[in-house]
Amino acid sequence: MSDQLAAAWRMLPGALAGHVLLSACALLLGLAVSLPLAVLAARHAKVRWPALALASLVQTVPSLALLALFYPLLLAVSAVMRPLIGHGLPALGFLPSLLALTLYSMLPILRTGVAGLTGIDPAVLEAADGAGMTASQKLWRVQAPLAAPVVMAGVRTAAVWTIGAATLSTPVGQTSLGDYIFSGLQTENWVYVLFGCAASAILALTADQLLGLIEAGARRRDGRRMALGAAGLVIGVLACLAPAAAGQIGAPSRTYVIGAKNFSEQFTLAALIGERLEADGAAVSIKQGLGSAVIFRALASGGIDAYVDYSGTLWTNVLGRRDTPAPAVMLADLKRELMARHGVVMLGPLGFENAYVLAMESGRARALGVANIADLAPHAPDLTLGSDLEFLSRPEWTALKSAYGLSFRAERSYSPTFMYSALKDGQADVISAFSSDGRIAADGLTVLADPKHAIPSYDAVLLISPKRANDARLRRALAPLIGEIDVASMRQANLMVDRDQDKRTPAQAAALLESGLR
């Protein structure tokens, strides 16, 4: 528990800096777009309706989906730009998060802006015209100060929303306080989840109070109060950014960015790589919680420098292959193709496999006389399949279904941790487990063999980005890992992080793996 808390505190400067920088930029950009738009909308009814309708529409898109939508959008824009200006846009990390949150912040600012401006007493505006103000003098001297208190209420709402929604930028590769929440949910580390929620709530409340001070100042025409609120905001933002910025200055641009998908094994392996690099004197930042489709593109485009992927995943998702050659052939082909197509270096396999397997409770499997998937097929119509959120839409499932003629009574998706609980309490009879999952041994599950080799092999492989292809330090840190992590060690490490009692951090699991290296 206190280990978890200590680890959480250590992550805070980076996560907080990422979160504050993102929220502040999104809010400023939101203001820069919404305020002029509000002025236009207040002046012209023709602009008002579409602008407000569009902002409301954005609001109906769930914020997580909005963030996710910017990834393909930016990829498409990038593809158009590349031939024109020679380089594309980063589709991951700060940019998509910034754009999505900016859109998200617009509605409250726009709405209160229009309400504030149109709510001004027409006699006051007539007096401004009559006194000889030009349109812009009227805007700055009369309309803006009179609408300010109303608009500030909208800015406060936008700030709270933006800071809350910024936690959702973790899956698109932006470091934020969401890192705690997403990794905590994956590893059932509730200390992390609570820590992330509390940190983002405190941040939102603080920003709200400081903006509230500015609002009160605008309402009472109290310049001191407004200055105090603004100074508080500036100082707060700088204080949050300073520690991380100081770290950056220490190791400019030489920081290694290690990627991790959104499950424990990935966190542990990223921590292991990170520790090895740091031991060699390098600065490291870890981007975790990346979607499995997103992470390879991030590597290929240089957004991250290294991560661990699985041969079968790369084979089907990146190379688009449907055949399932022998593991050694697949590895050789992958190495050649990833280099040829993307300039990505496949350093080598770690020594264990994390394959999609079907698993059952051992007693149940024995009772039904099921040892492999072929045996399972005739029983399937009476059984329920529990899967993780991805499995049912993956090509591996299609391949398994057609190879064995599998047809279950029902198919249900769970987040990985809940999938094991579902198997335990009988909501599911068969689950789509991962072969390196520590819970297979811990729960005494039987892994069903795949005699037809319908699913490709999933050897864990180390990948290096094109721009770090010849980086001696990175290769020096990673080379000793090749072929040195067997499935038993990986399961043990995974179990440490995933189990309910005596839970350990990914860093502690990484230390266990490190100690097992020769």
Add this chain to the structure above:
Amino acid sequence: MVEPLIALDRIGKSFDGGKSFAVRGVDLAVARGTFLCLVGGSGAGKSTLLKTINRLIEPDEGEVRLDGRSVAAQAAAELRRGIGYVFQGVGLFPHMSVAENIAVTPRLLGWTKADITARVGELLDLVGLPADFGARFPNFLSGGQQQRVGIARALAARPPVMLMDEPFGALDPLIRADLGSAYRALHDRLGLTTVMVTHDLQEAVLLGDRMAVMKDGRLLAQGEPAELLASSDPHVAALMAAPRRMAERVAARLEGGHV
């Protein structure tokens, strides 16, 4: 003939693209120093006509000239800085103190701080408000005090012309009469040229040198009150007779008789 300070030439204005006219074919000349009262029923087009002078409304027909120059040829904002404008809604800026309200136009004209401070003090005195009112905010003033500030604000940049649209319309009768005669005195003292819209005939007769009567967007008659009383137009004659008849009836009631 000397060119009048304000000259309206066949002014027409339609708010519905020419189907109907709020003002049509109005010729009006106001000589320098004149106090003209524009009277007529509700919807007669008085406010519309008045606002064509400082271009708060652009006429569709005709031309407005100020001191011989067409107002349409001047930048609207600059034109308005040289014309005082007071209206029933007052429209004091609620986020500015009384002093800041009065200083608005001088500030637009780039006066120095010292000139502005001196002028604000002078104007508070001129409209009969204590000097310490400068620091107050408009929502702490009575209606009469607010309109005094409105008049001070309109006079601040020493405009030769004042346009007033029912400036005392929202005030109680005593204050109204008081403020009316106070303004008339200012008009004389400062040598202003004033066009004041009012639907109070008594006020028009008491304050104005000349009157112009409007009905349905047309100018029915103009002249000195006594001339209008003798008008051949029955509507004008009836209108002009109204204040005197009213006064007689009031006197009779007060003496206890029945009318």
